[in-house]
Structure formats: C-alpha cells, structure tokens
Amino acid sequence: MSEMPHSEAAPALELSRVVKSFGAVVALRSGSIRLQKGSIHALIGENGAGKSTLVKIIAGLYRRDAGDFFLEGEPVDFHSTAQSKAAGIAVIYQEPTLFPDLSVTENIFMGRQPTSRLGRIDRKAMKTEATEIFERLGVRIDPDRLTEGLSIADQQIIEIAKAISLDARVLIMDEPTAALSGVEVERLFAVARSLRDEGRALVFISHRFDEVFELCDTVTVMRDGSYVDTMAIADTTVDELVRQMVGRDVTELFPKLPADVGEDVLVVDGLSQKGVFHDISFTVKAGEIVGLAGLVGAGRSEVARAVFGVDPYETGSVTVNGKTLPKNRPAAAMAAGIALVPEDRRKQGLVLDQSVTRNITLAIRGRLAKWGLIWGGLENAASEIWSSRLEVKTAALDADTGTLSGGNQQKVVLGKWLATHPKLLIVDEPTRGIDVGTKSEVHRLMSQLAQEGIAILMISSELPEVLGMADRVLVMREGRLTGEFAREDATPENVMFAATAEQEVAR
Ligand SMILES: Nc1ncnc2c1ncn2[C@@H]1O[C@H](COP(=O)(O)OP(=O)(O)OP(=O)(O)O)[C@@H](O)[C@H]1O
Ligand SMILES: [Mg+2]
CATH class of the missing domain: 3.40.50.300 (P-loop containing nucleotide triphosphate hydrolases)
Incomplete structure (x- = not known):
C-alpha cells in the first residue's frame, strides 16, 4: 500500500x-x-x-x-x-x-x-x-x-x-x-x-x-x-x-473455445407482440453461442422473456428440441430445459434474505429432493461447486445473499441457473457489474458449456463481449431483427450499423 x-x-x-x-x-x-x-x-x-x-x-x-x-x-x-x-x-x-x-x-x-x-x-x-x-x-x-x-x-x-x-x-x-x-x-x-x-x-x-x-x-x-x-x-x-x-496479470478476456455445432435446440418462428417485437425468427443449435446485440430498449430482453414464457406473445411459436412450448408457461419452459438468467437480477433472480446456498440451489431443489426431503449435503455440494467456479466472494455460504457485494450477487444468480444443467441457456447481460478477473471466468464457463453441447443465447450490450464470444451474431433494433452475421463477418461497424441505422439492413 x-x-x-x-x-x-x-x-x-x-x-x-x-x-x-x-x-x-x-x-x-x-x-x-x-x-x-x-x-x-x-x-x-x-x-x-x-x-x-x-x-x-x-x-x-x-x-x-x-x-x-x-x-x-x-x-x-x-x-x-x-x-x-x-x-x-x-x-x-x-x-x-x-x-x-x-x-x-x-x-x-x-x-x-x-x-x-x-x-x-x-x-x-x-x-x-x-x-x-x-x-x-x-x-x-x-x-x-x-x-x-x-x-x-x-x-x-x-x-x-x-x-x-x-x-x-x-x-x-x-x-x-x-x-x-x-x-x-x-x-x-x-x-x-x-x-x-x-x-x-x-x-x-x-x-x-x-x-x-x-x-x-x-x-x-x-x-x-x-x-x-x-x-x-x-x-x-x-x-x-x-x-x-x-494482483496478477489477466489475459484472454474472451476464451472462446471451438465447439461442435449440432442440431437446432431452439427454433423461434415469427414471434410478434404488438408494440414490443415483430416477426422474430431465429434458431440456436446445440454447442452454439448466439449473441443478440442491439441498443438498450431494442426488445432483446422482451424476446428472451417471451421465449422463457414469462412475457406474452400474440403470434408465432417457440420450439425446443422439436417440441412446441405453450405460451406464458415458464414451468413448461424450464421442464423443456430452458434456463434464463435475467437482466434485473436483484428483482427477478435472488431471494436476498436467504443464504447463498439456498439461492444457488433454488432452481434444482426438486432434483435434490428425495422423498420430499432435501439432503443438506447435496445442497451444500452444489453450492460449493458453483460458488467456487464463479469465485463468489462471501464470508460464508450460509450468509444472507443481501450482504454480498453487487457483483457477487450477480455471480450467485448465474450459479443458480448454471446448476440446472440446461439444454438452452439464455443469459441477459451475463457479465454486467462483474469485475475483469471473473468476467473472463464467466466467459470460459460459457465456452465450456457450449462444448458440452448446451445451446446458448447471449444478450449483451457490450460489443466486444458479443464479438468475442458468439459463433453467430443477431442484431435487433426497435423490436425487429435487423442483422445476422457469422462470427467471421461480425465487425463492430456492421453490428453497430444494424443496431442503429435508419433503413433496414439486408439479411
Ligand atoms: N451489510 C453487509 N453485511 C455483511 N457484509 C457486507 C455488507 N456489506 C458489504 N459486505 C461485505 O463487504 C465487502 C465489500 O463489499 P462492497 O459492496 O463494498 O464491494 P464493491 O467493491 O462495491 O463490489 P462490487 O464491484 O461487486 O459492487 C464484501 O465482501 C461484502 O460481502
Ligand atoms: Mg459495489
């Protein structure tokens, strides 16, 4: 000092x-x-x-x-x-x-x-x-x-x-x-x-x-x-x-690992909700990371929430592994293997007056339960794995989540959804508020999950993160899809252009 x-x-x-x-x-x-x-x-x-x-x-x-x-x-x-x-x-x-x-x-x-x-x-x-x-x-x-x-x-x-x-x-x-x-x-x-x-x-x-x-x-x-x-x-x-x-050098901010891209996991077809998003169609395949870029307010979170069944849509369909999901049924989306890490994590993702362990295992309690009882050992093991992989800094895993720093609370929500081993992981601003060291850890984790065959849809307003992590980049502007680029073709210029330009960009 x-x-x-x-x-x-x-x-x-x-x-x-x-x-x-x-x-x-x-x-x-x-x-x-x-x-x-x-x-x-x-x-x-x-x-x-x-x-x-x-x-x-x-x-x-x-x-x-x-x-x-x-x-x-x-x-x-x-x-x-x-x-x-x-x-x-x-x-x-x-x-x-x-x-x-x-x-x-x-x-x-x-x-x-x-x-x-x-x-x-x-x-x-x-x-x-x-x-x-x-x-x-x-x-x-x-x-x-x-x-x-x-x-x-x-x-x-x-x-x-x-x-x-x-x-x-x-x-x-x-x-x-x-x-x-x-x-x-x-x-x-x-x-x-x-x-x-x-x-x-x-x-x-x-x-x-x-x-x-x-x-x-x-x-x-x-x-x-x-x-x-x-x-x-x-x-x-x-x-x-x-x-x-x-206290050390941090390199490789975006450790994107090559992954085998498989079959379609998510197929979104013609999704519309008046005044929010219009005619949205895209796919995410197994092992693929699809980045969803755009300005704040472009409708990206709303599309993610509609896919997960927490927000409504009027027309179109959402299919996961060949099965069409009912509208507005998050329980059905979860059962089909979708996990959504929301943008507003404090409100939608955490129970602040409960322990870190409780929060990390919140979405897998059904699975941990045997004869209606949750075995504490399993709960602690799951919580230890994810809090150490994400480097959650807390005095104890049984401390109230509300006592953690802002960035550490974010890591707990991420851990909660990663613990579910989803087929499709939707992450909305995954590294917002997370420090530079852990950020590359989160990116590495996402890369590993893709290698394990998980399909990932990543919403991010940080252009370097989208360009660094995504196999494919989709761009939304004012509720519409305005661009789609393969990893090789996604440059800051053409993604920004699709996100902001007045006229429709050819797809
Ligand atoms: N009310 C509290 N009770 C117990 N521990 C607390 C409380 N407030 C903060 N801490 C602890 O103090 C430490 C510093 O937290 P602080 O919120 O100041 O970090 P920060 O630098 O703002 O981090 P971030 O970038 O994540 O926001 C953390 O380990 C946190 O868990
Ligand atoms: Mg802080």
Whole structure:
C-alpha cells in the first residue's frame, strides 16, 4: 500500500484509513480517497473490494469504525443520509432505490418537496424542475407516471436526475452506466463533465475501463478492502490498473473455445407482440453461442422473456428440441430445459434474505429432493461447486445473499441457473457489474458449456463481449431483427450499423 500523492488545493472530501466491519466480516480495512474540486475521480477494484461500502460511509448510510473523514478540510461524522445530503453530497447507489408506487417526480424530490407560500407541496414547481433535468439529460420520461414497471435504464436515469436536482458539490455514482445504452452513457458523461467544469467533485465507479479512461482524470484502486494507489489517468494504462486491482496479470478476456455445432435446440418462428417485437425468427443449435446485440430498449430482453414464457406473445411459436412450448408457461419452459438468467437480477433472480446456498440451489431443489426431503449435503455440494467456479466472494455460504457485494450477487444468480444443467441457456447481460478477473471466468464457463453441447443465447450490450464470444451474431433494433452475421463477418461497424441505422439492413 502506497501513500496518496499530495496536492496543494484543499480537497473537497477526504477519507483516510477508514475501517468498517459487519460482525466478523471486514468490508473495509483501510479505505482512503481524496477528491479534488473540478475533477472526475474513478474508483475501481474487484467485486467485493469495498467500493460501495466506502460510498455508503460517505453517504451517511453506514458509520465508520475507525479512520478520518474530512469535508473541505473540516472533520465530519455523518449519522444519517439526511446529514450528508445537507452537506452537499449526492449519491447514486448501485441498486436503484426508487419507490415503485410514487410518481417519477415524487421520487426525485423524495423527502424535500418544495412548498408554496401557503405551505402546500408545490407540485407544479417539482414537475417543471423534473422536466428541465430530463431535458438536460436528453431523455423522455413522463414525470407524472409511477416508477413501477420502468426499465432499469430509466430507473437509473431517475436516480441521476435526483442527484442533479440536489445541486450537490460532491456527486458519487456507483456503477451508474451498468444499465444504460451508448447514447444514454454519452449524455450522462456530458452532464458529468459540465458539473466538473462548475467546480464540483465527482466519483465514478465502473468495471468498464473504456469509460474510466474516457471520463475520468484521476483513479484510485482498491483491493481487499484497502487503498492501493491513486494515479492521474494520463499516467496509467488498463494493464497496470488490472494488475493493481487483481494482483496478477489477466489475459484472454474472451476464451472462446471451438465447439461442435449440432442440431437446432431452439427454433423461434415469427414471434410478434404488438408494440414490443415483430416477426422474430431465429434458431440456436446445440454447442452454439448466439449473441443478440442491439441498443438498450431494442426488445432483446422482451424476446428472451417471451421465449422463457414469462412475457406474452400474440403470434408465432417457440420450439425446443422439436417440441412446441405453450405460451406464458415458464414451468413448461424450464421442464423443456430452458434456463434464463435475467437482466434485473436483484428483482427477478435472488431471494436476498436467504443464504447463498439456498439461492444457488433454488432452481434444482426438486432434483435434490428425495422423498420430499432435501439432503443438506447435496445442497451444500452444489453450492460449493458453483460458488467456487464463479469465485463468489462471501464470508460464508450460509450468509444472507443481501450482504454480498453487487457483483457477487450477480455471480450467485448465474450459479443458480448454471446448476440446472440446461439444454438452452439464455443469459441477459451475463457479465454486467462483474469485475475483469471473473468476467473472463464467466466467459470460459460459457465456452465450456457450449462444448458440452448446451445451446446458448447471449444478450449483451457490450460489443466486444458479443464479438468475442458468439459463433453467430443477431442484431435487433426497435423490436425487429435487423442483422445476422457469422462470427467471421461480425465487425463492430456492421453490428453497430444494424443496431442503429435508419433503413433496414439486408439479411
Ligand atoms: N451489510 C453487509 N453485511 C455483511 N457484509 C457486507 C455488507 N456489506 C458489504 N459486505 C461485505 O463487504 C465487502 C465489500 O463489499 P462492497 O459492496 O463494498 O464491494 P464493491 O467493491 O462495491 O463490489 P462490487 O464491484 O461487486 O459492487 C464484501 O465482501 C461484502 O460481502
Ligand atoms: Mg459495489
């Protein structure tokens, strides 16, 4: 561990050697960061390194056990999030924290509604301000609608709007781009830069190095709950950062192994749902990885969910191994051997107040049960296999899943579905929020599963992941299939063109 470089200007915020434990788990051993005004500071580290814990201490959500915390050179000690907000600190958390049965505007102004002269809540002023912020962000979201049912991307944008409306001098964003499309990311970056130019201090947490290098001027690396180093972005490289994060070299991000491609496992024919997707036909064969590319909102997740029977479709058919599946019957899809790793894993994939083991074995409990009883030994064995293959970092396998870091929770959901040994595995953004070391592990696993003859449909907004892993690339735009490329022909240019071009691309 090295010392932080010294700088002349008074830092906007500084944490030094901060410690935080939860029972026997030490989440932060020695967390340090020094934020300068007019700077965008990246905070990086592997899943479970302690980034979100550090953020939650700054936010007043957790209290530190030891260490120093200064705001503009003055020592501070927050007992609540209200205190940190009042001190001008805004935080966008990794997990959206919106109230589903309140409107978009109500969520943005939660707990600090402007009041009119008569002491009434000034709804008009709130709506006007919300509309102005959305305009600045270049997004169209109805300020009056309930947040229930909004996509993760829209929820994230509302969190960002909430932070902007606070007019904070320190703005912390914990993986804000994980659910955003390219255009939305660009808009967020433009807003971040203008806030920086106004002299505010920003923190940006991300597992995407391209974003870190594009947006940030400074970077702090954490490993195992401790500060490692702080550098100017201009003075470092991806390789150096990865080495500092992981403590070793990581190569081969996309270990695609050759696999024998067999018969059709999935045949989707003419699938349509009005206003969502239209006339979707494609196949996935045994041993094949098919990538489904496109912008966020192109309808890819909806098609996956329709195939799995959780979303409806009006016309068309879904056939698995020659058997046509009934509509809207996830149980039938599972029985036919389909597994779906959903995009919104917190909501659709995990039971947060149950153990890691319970969650990993959730979808195979029927199989583990003998005479109606589940033999604990089998359950533990399955959980051990998958948590070690995926490098799940947890104090214990019987710890509540909710206590794991964001990226480690993602790995648990992946493990849950991989444990089912499906015939067809549908993964929606398989490595979102997963750190660079484990990412290549997830890719290696997918490659191995394909070699074992499993058909894989992989939805991903990360172009390098699609191009690196897929035997065949399908592209969707505005609910339609607009391109299909063999691995050899799939270039960033033609995939992006099919994902964004105005006119239909010839298939
Ligand atoms: N409430 C809690 N109870 C117990 N352990 C916790 C709690 N919160 C965090 N931890 C543990 O502290 C460690 C650091 O977690 P943290 O969420 O800060 O990681 P992170 O760097 O944000 O990772 P990620 O990139 O996956 O989001 C993890 O090992 C996690 O399991
Ligand atoms: Mg985190």
